[in-house]
Amino acid sequence: MTRVFISRDMASVALGADDVARAFVAAGCEVIRTGSRGLFSIEPLVELESEEGRIGYGPVGPADVAAVLDGSHANRLGRVETLPFFANQPRFTFARCGLTDPLSLSDYATHGGWKGLEAARARAPQQVVDAVKASGLRGRGGAGFPTGIKWQTVLDASSLAKFIVCNADEGDSGTFADRMLMEGDPYCLIEGMAIAAHAVGAGHGYIYIRSEYPFAISTMRAAIDACAHLIAPFTLEVREGAGAYVCGEETALLDSIEGKRGQVRAKPPLPALQGLFGQPTVINNVLSLAAVPFILAEGAEAYAAVGFGRSRGTMPVQLAGNVRHGGLYEVGFGITLGDLVNEVGGGTASGSPVRAVQVGGPLGAYFPPGMFHLPFDYEAFAEAGGLIGHAGITVFDDSVDMAHMARFAMEFCAAESCGKCTPCRIGSTRGVEIMERIMARREQDSPRPDPAIPAGLAKALYSRSPAPAQRGAEQEIALLRDLADTMKYGSLCALGGFTPYPVLSALDYFPEDFVAPAPAKEAAE
Structure with missing residues (x-):
């Protein structure tokens, strides 16, 4: 029986992978569902087991089964790992994604799984923390704080209970690595969390996943049940977030796990000292924790060499x-x-x-x-x-309007702010109003219509966000910069503090999008 490998990743399924899998089952093939390799332009990707290795075809539809099986399909890719997109990747974290059945313990062990945990449990906790420090691993989701320093703080803290929390609230637009790993290699994340638990003396952990990731949630829960005996005495559970962007901030996430409204906490105290339920807590995101098994299995030097x-x-x-x-x-x-x-x-x-x-x-x-x-x-x-x-x-x-993008940043912050601090709560709303006035004035002053703004929108924007008649475009932009500085340095957390980054960069690098274009000069007669 021909063995066929097809992704069960959410993105692959959205592109028709389930229908393709059913078609191959109907053709008498043994279908193994894997994670995604990570190149979505070739999904749904089908890989056929052969003497040459796994031969890829993609993208493939249900009607293409016969052509794939006889090797005549036009989208034959050969061995996927030799494609230019994959050939030069040092896959430390995503080595198994696309290769293994995500929930198969035997597949995971065959491809190097649990070696990191075995190596960690053969060492004293301080030695494990020292290895993470030596690797140079830094947080893979924020300001890049050294992971080993965070672990050292929790290890040194005296407490009857300590926790490991994985921040899987992947809310940034254009990001999907956390979801891919949880759906394609869940035991890697679990192993990383179990290593962290041994390193700092934690007994229980939580994986906080946004509710918009149903595939990841079900996969992680099934994986936790399947490997509970291997990570014991450490225990683990999944908590679903309701989709608030601010819960990607570590202290708001802790409040959410505790059953409270997700709001940012003032620091200090740091979560490493007083975190979940007031106890010392390691909080790392998915990519940070998933990097740890490689470091323990292959050595800190191998990781730091790259x-x-x-x-x-x-x-x-x-x-x-x-x-x-x-x-x-x-x-x-x-x-x-x-x-x-x-x-x-x-x-x-x-x-x-x-x-x-x-x-x-x-x-x-x-x-x-x-x-x-x-x-x-x-x-x-x-x-x-x-x-x-x-x-x-x-x-x-080159069709993008950067003034619109700057306005979006302010609008996004206004919608997602937890409301606890004034610069973020009020500043983002005032920022939207300033941007609307700038865009409306740009249209009003333009000698030709701006296709980015529908006819009549300028009047509507002016009526909603009135400005002093004497304030020109330069004054509005100066006011916007001043507001951005207030948000950047006065906000309680990174939501308000980082909102000025897209606004100021748009102003600095694309200033022409914030003012009306100069009138075209008459051609000389």
């Missing part, structure tokens, strides 16, 4: 938006932003020139092609006024 500057190891970069090869690309830090967009991503899907890329989710800075020399590195991006965050890269072609 990377750039103070940014060590690999980062699963997620390419989305107007890009030809959207998907996940795990790469060592140091690759340039331009290479990620043009070489890996293949430029825009539309074929038009790239005008801007946003790095770090909806609160990340916009960078023009003139900044494509930037190395993908925490310090380099911070110096340039941006952040890596969860490593989501959203690509825009």
Whole structure:
């Protein structure tokens, strides 16, 4: 019987993978459902087991079964791992995604699973923490705080109970690495959490997953049940979040787990000292914890050998938006932003020139092609006024209106603010009003209609957000910059503090989008 491998990842299913799988079962094939390899332009991907290895075909539809089975299908890819998109990836974290049955314990063990946990339990907790420190692993979702330092703080804390919390509230637009790993290799995350528990002396853990990820939730729960005997005495459970973006902030997440409304806590005290239920708590995101098994199994030196500057190891970069090869690309830090967009991503899907890329989710800075020399590195991006965050890269072609994008950032913050601090709660609302006045004035002052704004919208915006008659475009922009500074330095958490990043970067790099274009000069007679 022919063995066929087809992804059960949510993105693959959305593209028709379930229908394709049923068609191969009807044709008499043994179908093994895997995670996604990470290149969505070839999904639904079908891989046939052969003497040459697994031969890929994609994208494939239910009507293509016969052509795939006899090898005549036009979308024959050969061995998927040899494709340019995959050939140069150092897959430390996503090594098993797309290869194994996500819920098969034997598959996981055969492909190197549990070696990290075995190595960790053979060492004293301090030795495990020292290994994580030596690896250079930093948080893979925020400011890049060293993971080993956080673990050391919890290890040193004296308490009757300690917790491990995984932040899987992947709310940034254009990000999907957490979901891919939980759906495609759940035991990797569980193993990382069990190693963390041994390292700091924790007995119980929580995986906080947003409710919009039903496949990930069901997969993680099934995986926890299947491997409970292997991670004992550590115990683990899944908690569903209701979808509030602010619950991606670690203290708001803790409140949500405790059954409270998700609001940001003032720090100090740090969660590492007084976290979940007031006890010392390790909070890391999915990618941080999933990197730990490799570090313990292969050695801290092997992990630290890859990377750039103070940014060590690999980062699963997620390419989305107007890009030809959207998907996940795990790469060592140091690759340039331009290479990620043009070489890996293949430029825009539309074929038009790239005008801007946003790095770090909806609160990340916009960078023009003139900044494509930037190395993908925490310090380099911070110096340039941006952040890596969860490593989501959203690509825009030359049709994008950056004033609209700046307004969206303010509107997003206004909708998602927990309301606890004034700069975020009120500042974002005032920011939307200022942006609407800027856009309306741009249309009013333009000698020709702006296709980005429907006719008559300017009047509606002015009536909703009236401004002093004497305030011109320059004064409005100065006011917006002043408001951005207030939010950046006065907000309680990163939601309000990072909202100015897309706004200020749009103003700095694309100032022409905030004012009416100059009148065209009459041609000389």
